Amino acid sequence: MSANLIDGKAVAAEIDARAGEVGAGLAAALGRAPCLAVVLIGDDPASDVYVRNKVRRTEAAGLTSIEIRKPADVREADVIAIVERLNQDEGVDGILVQMPLPDHINANRVISHIDPDKDVDGLTETSAGRLVLGQAGLRPCTPAGCVFLAERALGDLSGKSVVVIGRSILVGKPAALLFLEKNATVTIAHSRTADLPALCRTADILVPAVGRAEMVRGDWVKPGACVLDVGINRIDAPERGAGKSRLVGDVAFDEIVGHAGWITPVPGGIGPMTIAMLLRNTVIAAALRAKLPLPDDY
Numbered sequence: 362m363s364a365n366l367i368d369g370k371a372v373a374a375e376i377d378a379r380a381g382e383v384g385a386g387l388a389a390a391l392g393r394a395p396c397l398a399v400v401l402i403g404d405d406p407a408s409d410v411y412v413r414n415k416v417r418r419t420e421a422a423g424l425t426s427i428e429i430r431k432p433a434d435v436r437e438a439d440v441i442a443i444v445e446r447l448n449q450d451e452g453v454d455g456i457l458v459q460m461p462l463p464d465h466i467n468a469n470r471v472i473s474h475i476d477p478d479k480d481v482d483g484l485t486e487t488s489a490g491r492l493v494l495g496q497a498g499l500r501p502c503t504p505a506g507c508v509f510l511a512e513r514a515l516g517d518l519s520g521k522s523v524v525v526i527g528r529s530i531l532v533g534k535p536a537a538l539l540f541l542e543k544n545a546t547v548t549i550a551h552s553r554t555a556d557l558p559a560l561c562r563t564a565d566i567l568v569p570a571v572g573r574a575e576m577v578r579g580d581w582v583k584p585g586a587c588v589l590d591v592g593i594n595r596i597d598a599p600e601r602g603a604g605k606s607r608l609v610g611d612v613a614f615d616e617i618v619g620h621a622g623w624i625t626p627v628p629g630g631i632g633p634m635t636i637a638m639l640l641r642n643t644v645i646a647a648a649l650r651a652k653l654p655l656p657d658d659y
């Protein structure tokens with residue numbers, strides 16, 4: 362048996378296109394397209410690539426974006442003032458502050474100033490609270506992308522056994538809650554979990570979100586399981602030439618692809634879905650703020 366590859370890039374392109382369609386429908390009533398504001402502090406090359414991709418995909422879908430860049434030595438108070446200004450700006454529907462922030466800026470303090478109705482990253486305390494309480498709200502993008510792909514592959518997730526490896530605020534915890542919302546039976550594993558391989562073998566859906574290259578081996582995966590590899594790790598690739606590197610996930614893809622039922626590649630799996638969910642959240646935020654209806658299936 363060989364796993365079906367889940368093409369996150371193709372699914373993300375569908376979601377982007379649909380965000381564009383729904384956004385265009387809202388634009389008629391709003392008098393403008395839904396708008397995402399992205400704040401980038403400093404010159405971290407990886408963050409720069411992420412922000413450029415977010416802006417490019419937003420505009421390609423026909424939504425609008427505002428990009429605000431400040432040098433790494435900007436004061437925390439000035440970043441908070443930018444967020445407050447975007448909160449007040451009626452033309453802005455979604456606010457994203459690209460992480461990580463420089464060490465002298467407290468990320469939690471900055472996030473806490475984002476208007477929860479514009480919190481398209483789903484990171485504020487209010488958004489987290491709404492998720493825990495089962496209330497409607499903007500959900501964190503990477504975990505939402507995982508659930509979307511799992512449903513696309515498996516259909517109804519009710520009763521499925523899910524093991525999420527990782528308990529971060531950004532990925533692991535919200536992923537567990539989102540799968541729970543879908544009536545899956547969820548276990549969260551972390552660095553202190555006993556016999557992780559045995560636990561992973563119980564999973565119908567395995568979601569490694571650790572950040573350790575190829576940690577999950579072939580014999581950790583139940584035959585037929587769906588593996589959603591969130592990890593992004595850069596490793597040396599001397600086979601590509603001196604000094605070259607490549608991206609791998611948290612799973613040993615070649616060992617697992619032979620007997621998993623479904624697997625997401627890295628790159629091209631969960632990564633593109635994160636931006637797709639950001640666009641979707643921007644459209645949802647625009648509709649909710651303007652009290653405009655969204656299509657029933659959105």
Ligand SMILES: NC(=O)c1ccc[n+]([C@@H]2O[C@H](COP(=O)([O-])OP(=O)(O)OC[C@H]3O[C@@H](n4cnc5c(N)ncnc54)[C@H](OP(=O)(O)O)[C@@H]3O)[C@@H](O)[C@H]2O)c1
Nearest residue numbers: 503527528529532551552570571572591592593631632635
């Ligand atoms: N595809 C995307 O769009 C996307 C988005 C976000 C993140 N990511 C990637 O996803 C990965 C995780 O990101 P994150 O922000 O959640 O990372 P994080 O905050 O560093 O959390 C990592 C989690 O992994 C757990 N862990 C570490 N070593 C472990 C081990 N040996 N066995 C079991 N669990 C272990 C940690 O457990 P403890 O809590 O016990 O320390 C922690 O909960 C990274 O590779 C990141 O680049 C991808």
